[in-house]
Amino acid sequence: MMKITAYADQISAAPGETINFMVNCDAPKFKADVVKLICGDENPDGPGFKEQFVRTPVTGSYKGRKQVIHAGSFVQIDATDSPQIDGSFTFQAFIWPTTPEKGQQGIISNWSDRHQTGASLLITPENDGIGLKIGAGKGKVQLFKTGKRLLPNEWYFVAASFDSNSKTITLVQEPLHTHMRANDSGTRRHKCKFSKIPAHTEPLIFGAQFKRPDKGRTACVDHFNGKIDSPRIASRALNRAEMQALKVVPIDAEIMHDVLGAWDFSVDIMGTTATDISPNRQHGRIINLPARGMTGWNWTGEEMCWRHAPEQYGAIHFHDDDVYDAGWQVDFSLTVPHTLRSGLYAARLRCGKTREEEDYVPFVVLPPRGKTTAKICYLLPMGSYMAYANENMVNDAQIGQLLGGRLVEHNRYDEYRGIHREYGSSCYDTHSDGSGVCYSSRLRPILNMRPKYRSWLGAEGSSLWQFNADTHITDWLEAMNYDYDVITDEELHRQGVAAIEQYKVVLTGSHPEYHSKEMYDAMDAYQQRGGRLMYLGANGWYWRIAYHKELPGVMEVRRAEGGIRAWEARTGEYYHSFTGEYGGLWRRNGRAPQKIVGVGFTAQGFDISSYYVQQPDSRKREVRWIMAGIDKNEHIGDLGLIGGGAAGLELDRVDPLQGTPPATYLLAQSENHTDIYLVVCEELLINYPGLGGHENELVRADLVFYPTPNGGGVFSTSSIAWPGSLSHNNYKNNVSRMTKNVLNRFASGKPLLD
């Protein structure tokens, strides 16, 4: 089990800028150093693990301390802002519970755990329906319930009122859809033992119950799974007609007089505030990014975009395993020295000699702001690393062995993530309630974005994926003595084409799958202006993502209509809450990958890789330079650390209908993939037998080159496994040769067509 885990507040920094590191450590102390990462692959069949110690003031020994993550989303209204409930009251809301069997869950909670005072509208333990917990001090706590089981994934109107004069509690549980024999509807009245609830100073919480503060964060319990819509609090016990009037906006003026708070989650969906539309304006803070832009109790299905009918999107979907910012205390910081060359680095942390007592926190050193220090730019796909951050398919996915064609492999990081679900999952996972994870943050330890990390997705051999697989590229660049700058796609997103336009050539990682519109537009502009792109992977430019306008370090994806999807967004929830853009595949946004890199996702499989066969275009006079030094009869890449071949894992192909430019040269095409490789589902309008690599001609990788205006060009390998072949035979192989031919020509500035 991991004894040390850590993260940083930045993924990239230029000289003079500071990165803070936060560490959770089981041991009394740990050692920290900064290293340059060259090759994260420990496979003795390859170049081996390579890192270089970098002398910085970080080097030293630090006090170790445990730091925990408080996962689970909720809305918090602090005591200074929250309504004072000290007599009669009504709590009401619409709820769509997803796990009503999972124990007590707070809906609207004004509770002091310390003093056992307050009131909490909740789902009762063992799903005895809605309840109200009410307390006047230790030993004076009562729980009243409707006794009617809630169905999962159904809308209910729920309310609890307390009349202090008559000491009467009224509970209302009203399904919005009647199912025969469900017996989930009821109104109950109870008598309470006391008439007054002492005031307290704890915050008001929606979607959980307050427990205690913890170093600048709030720890809650009883996290609610599901949607809450239109929470309201009134200062007296309302009757049913009054509750009805309070459900909708605009709120009747007569009722408004007694409203302590009326929160409308459809206001400012892109923001981080829960807006109180009552005159009290007691707005809440939304913690740990529950999902917004979600269909509400009144969604009719006629409008799919929340921007067009926000009043039908007044729900927030809370999850007990949401996490945005772990909020740990800083243990040490690095101000990037001005002497440090741009590249891929990490803080290396050790609290012992075993692998469980070591962790790395990668980061990128940028070139000095506004400058470049090389002709070559390596573009780190941080958006894609975040999509996969803390992926738990390794622990949860029943189809894992089917996709991998072999037993799924775990390691110490996977085990830790499987147990510590509070570290949050990836956008390939579902929450504990089965709903899709649509946000991913880098403000938490990302325990699969590490050197030395092997992934079950990485094919036989080195078995690497995403971040660690991409160190095959840094290894090759270093071995071939290239000068290169490293930037991340966050720079591309923020700065646009200015981040890359000074570079002669940009290299991608093996799997640049996720792009915001800003990133896409920047890359398109770069190509149009004569920039040269080497796409050293596949499945690129596949999903559209958005970044939050206020919060750093978090991205959003909606796995909407079409595509290879680890989960599917619910109907009506296809539009980004961060930006209002239509989410899903870039292909479904009118920009198939073929439009930006000439090729697009066609097939995938995760057992072994294959080779390419050269095609007639490769011998055309004007592009023969690409194949210089390679015999025309050679198979390209019948070798490599990722599955034993350069064509593997995910594959792209040419498709003129999707936008492959007419000037594209098909240089080589892979063949001989196993039947584990299957055509992607967006290509299947009608399913038919014979979708595997043995039978289907769409299962292939198309290696292409094409020129773009103003002397630019694009070289696309169409295979995630490509970089894994670069080091074979001490870098003397035809994959390395071809990559070098292209990089040299691209970086030279010389024309690309002879």
Place this chain on the structure above:
Amino acid sequence: MAEKRSQAIRWSFHDERDLIEEFKRSPIGHHSPGLQRLLNHMRGSPMANKYCVFETKPNREWQLAKTSGVRGKPSKLIGKRFTRRVDAEWYVFRQRWKAMTGETLPIR
């Protein structure tokens, strides 16, 4: 579900011995349709008590384990260790074959 899958393998092969030999020769990689059908059946079960391997020495040794199938509950390590992935595959194949048919296949 189990009913459906066992229907699938009823139609998938004619000579079991050939499939076993084919798998033993090459557990990972290209398979005949019949063997692929059998492996799909063996590999597609839910996560509770499902075989996996745990990295004990990077790239060089793995220990057999079983996933719990329950979020938050760890996998259980089983004693056997392997220095080659293909040996782990063959071992698990034999266990699954026995569970399916009652027959114990020889180790070699």
